[in-house]
Amino acid sequence: MNDRHEPAGHPDPDAALPPAPDDPERLLLHADLDGQLDPAASLALARRRATDPAFAAEAERIAALHRALSRISTEHGPSAALRARLAQPWAQAAADVPVTTPAIASVTPLPAAQTRTRRRGWHSDWRALAASCLLSAGLVYGSAALYFAPDAQQAQIAATVAGHRRALLAQHPVDVASSDRHTVKPWLGSRLALAPTVIDLAAGGYPLLGARIEIVDGRPAPTLVYGHREHLISLSLIPVGTREESSPELSTVDGYGVLLWQHAGMAHVAVSDIDRPGLDDFVAQYRAAERRGGEGEGAR
Known part of the structure; x- marks a missing residue:
């Protein structure tokens, strides 16, 4: 007999909790959906789902809950007010950093011949850099294809x-x-x-x-x-x-x-x-x- 008496108007908080599952394998369904079970345990659950309609229905209910929670976490991001509060300390820190302006040295113009020579060298360097970037991108893509x-x-x-x-x-x-x-x-x-x-x-x-x-x-x-x-x-x-x-x-x-x-x-x-x-x-x-x-x- 339960001797505990709840005051009127104050329901038992434990009454709102779902009953603990009497089937230990039901607890494993959550771990299975998260990919935390080894192959043997996952296979055991798959076999039971195939032969136990009630267990299969429970598994589908839990899977639907996981899908719904996943949609909520991806569709509803932080509000604009929360983003502003998170960004405020960083903006303040950036504002506190002193900005120094380097002294501008006097510039002596180069002769025209040297200017043309450096301009041609700059174009050559740019073409070499572009070719190097394209080659690197090709190597990275090929390595990823071979690796993954x-x-x-x-x-x-x-x-x-x-x-x-x-x-x-x-x-x-x-x-x-x-x-x-x-x-x-x-x-x-x-x-x-x-x-x-x-x-x-x-x-x-x-x-x-x-x-x-x-x-x-x-x-x-x-x-x-x-x-x-x-x-x-x-x-x-x-x-x-x-x-x-x-x-x-x-x-x-x-x-x-x-x-x-x-x-x-x-x-x-x-x-x-x-x-x-x-x-x-x-x-x-x-x-x-x-x-x-x-x-x-x-x-x-």
Whole structure:
């Protein structure tokens, strides 16, 4: 029994507070939106959102709140009065700095010949400076293109290799185990905004084993899992927002071979510990089947 009595007209201040959530994972939704969770925790939340409608609704409510707060912080800047108050100390400090006027020395005119010579030298220096600036700008732009583009690819590669390694250590390397692409694709479609084309390469020696969902760049990415003798191949498909095409490029990360290429607005990242010819063969068969519209049974 509660012995505390509030005076009339003074409600309990604690009554206005929302109840503490009885589900600890709800507290993690805020951290997930801020990008503070590791991939495993983000994947766990994504899986629960896919299977728990109430949890998914709560996640969407929190996401809407974050978006609203973001709009408020960007659309409504400080008022003119506040900006003036902030600028006043700086203006006063500038006014207190004494201004000294340097003495102007007498100027002796140069002979006309020397004036023409210096004028020509000045024009030459200006042209050299302009050429130097253009060259520097070109080098900076080229260096930025070479530096930032691989960074995004390296992040994708690191995330997919980490996911492949976790799958090998897990009891089951897939979330849905099926060799039927008509089972795997609907399963992905019910959990993701865009389900990829699922290709079965069993006839070429790479049977479809199932699929799972990885977290890459903070977003869920469908990952198809194939088998080859005693090896597994993970193929993650990541939306990149561009229709640019690229050929497969090989990387080696912690002993795993990685082939990355772009097609139809998706980055494809294949990861496995099979030898290079085997990984090349798998990717060649997959790309050929993809160009045929997903018909992979006759890849060989």
